[in-house]
Amino acid sequence: MGPSDEELISRVQKHDNRHAFAVLVRRYQSEIRNTLRRFTRGNEALADDLAQETFVKIHRYIGDFRGESSFRTWIYQVAYRCFLDEQRKHRPDTEEVAEHHLVTEEPHEGEAFMRDFNRAMAMLSDEQRQAVHFSLQRGFAHPEIADIMNLPVGTVKTHILRGRNKLQELLSEWQEENSDEPR
Amino acid sequence: MNQDDLMNENDWLEKALQRQERYIADDGFTDSVMACLPAAETRSVSVPESTGSSHEWIVMAAAGIAAATVAVCFPLMPFIDLITVSARIPVIAGGAAVAAGALFAASQMMRRAL
Structure with missing residues (x-):
């Protein structure tokens, strides 16, 4: 186990320590890229560009980071804003790419489940999908998701509740299979 | 549906999704980020005179x-x-x-x- 986030952040803030920053990037790159791939509906090139932009911004503003939220929450906040900016600029392109990549992503063991899950997620509104992702797949608490998405906590709760209900309805067959598995 | 049922339903979905999350290998991603950063400032080690x-x-x-x-x-x-x-x-x-x-x-x- 390496140094904590706080230790690494302090080294970057005080000495612009590039090695410490590279450790932070390596630590979070997979989950941030995964999240952005979901949000761009499988457009890997766009997602990686956004992830790169996210980490460059993190480096630029790390001097202003005071630890009021966790570093992880802050990274997601920056990544989400980069994604929204991109979406505002090129919304039609993102939608077009989406349909193409939805079918081909996740070519591994749970492919069938993920295909159905992605189809179910596509039935949700953008905000429901994003809030559900932050909650179910990233384990953020409601106030953290509210920070990331810059929404009131009540709105976030509503998005998550409605999103989950839809998912459960659409994935009910998978739930039955899962409940047959020994615990 | 009571609270326990709701929790169980959320639980299986959460677990299933976390199981499916695959790790994305770095494959030069960190290097490309580091290459985009501005040049490091040369800072004086001593107290500014x-x-x-x-x-x-x-x-x-x-x-x-x-x-x-x-x-x-x-x-x-x-x-x-x-x-x-x-x-x-x-x-x-x-x-x-x-x-x-x-x-x-x-x-x-x-x-x-x-």
């Missing part, structure tokens, strides 16, 4: 006070008259020396600051 040491500030303050005292005691016009009075020449010379010292110290500090 431009602020001056406390010793210098004390000398500066003393010189300033001395110069001010001389200026108050010997206003400009009487100062010109005093030049002719040989008895007071050492006092004038002392005041001028203190003032010169203060100016020199100030110029040194300005040079370091710039």
